[in-house]
Amino acid sequence: MNLQLALDRLTKEECLRIIDETRESIDWIEVGTSVIKEYGMAFVREVKKAYPEKVIVTDMKTMDAGGHEAIQAFEAGADITTVMALSSDLTISDMMKVAKEYNTRIMVDLLEVSNPERIKELEKLGVDLVSLHIGKDKQREGKFDVSHFALVEDFPFEVTVAGGIDLGTLPDVLEKAPNTVIVGSAITKAEKPGEVAAEMKRLMNEFANKN
Numbered sequence: 001m002n003l004q005l006a007l008d009r010l011t012k013e014e015c016l017r018i019i020d021e022t023r024e025s026i027d028w029i030e031v032g033t034s035v036i037k038e039y040g041m042a043f044v045r046e047v048k049k050a051y052p053e054k055v056i057v058t059d060m061k062t063m064d065a066g067g068h069e070a071i072q073a074f075e076a077g078a079d080i081t082t083v084m085a086l087s088s089d090l091t092i093s094d095m096m097k098v099a100k101e102y103n104t105r106i107m108v109d110l111l112e113v114s115n116p117e118r119i120k121e122l123e124k125l126g127v128d129l130v131s132l133h134i135g136k137d138k139q140r141e142g143k144f145d146v147s148h149f150a151l152v153e154d155f156p157f158e159v160t161v162a163g164g165i166d167l168g169t170l171p172d173v174l175e176k177a178p179n180t181v182i183v184g185s186a187i188t189k190a191e192k193p194g195e196v197a198a199e200m201k202r203l204m205n206e207f208a209n210k211n
């Protein structure tokens with residue numbers, strides 16, 4: 001099970017400091033949408049160069065022009081880039097075509113998707129990696145909870161989860177055995193990010209060893 005560190009609403013210097021403090025505990029590094037908007041693909045290149053051993057996820061949240069944005073992400077060194085499930089099938093399939101050429105992956109973000117029909121369509125498109133996600137704004141009405149797993153439980157997807165997950169909610173999330181847990185603020189806003197990430201990874205390893 002992977003721990004993905006999500007870097008959002010931070011300066012470059014803060015991102016690099018937090019990666020450095022958490023590097024022993026994290027598996028995947030997400031250059032968040034807000035960081036990409038601030039610094040562009042140049043910063044993705046910088047992170048990949050500094051941490052070639054980590055899986056780099058660019059949270060592009062692509063909604064259109066999928067082929068172009070996938071090339072931008074993969075040329076910058078991303079191993080995985082995100083597209084919104086609510087975008088056109090053509091956007092998603094164009095990105096999957098590019099990912100095949102680069103030997104990389106597309107993560108489909110299920111933000112605001114609750115209709116099982118859309119999930120079936122994604123499966124038909126050949127999607128294999130999805131993100132169950134409660135967005136930052138929506139978190140004001142409630143953070144990610146395990147009832148959201150129901151949307152994908154009958155599908156063969158690799159599942160990542162995000163949406164305000166912290167040390168309090170992690171144990172319940174782990175019971176559903178997602179492939180990757182995405183954590184942003186609970187680590188990045190912590191006084192000691194390294195300690196929070198280490199404790200999260202310890203709980204994840206403990207769960208994996210028991211199951």
Ligand SMILES: O=C([C@H](O)CO)[C@H](O)[C@H](O)COP(=O)(O)O
Pocket residue numbers: 006007008030032033034059134135136162163164165182183184185186
């Ligand atoms: O994708 C994200 C969000 O939409 C802001 O861009 C975050 O990376 C994701 O939600 C994880 O962050 P937290 O919710 O702060 O754990």
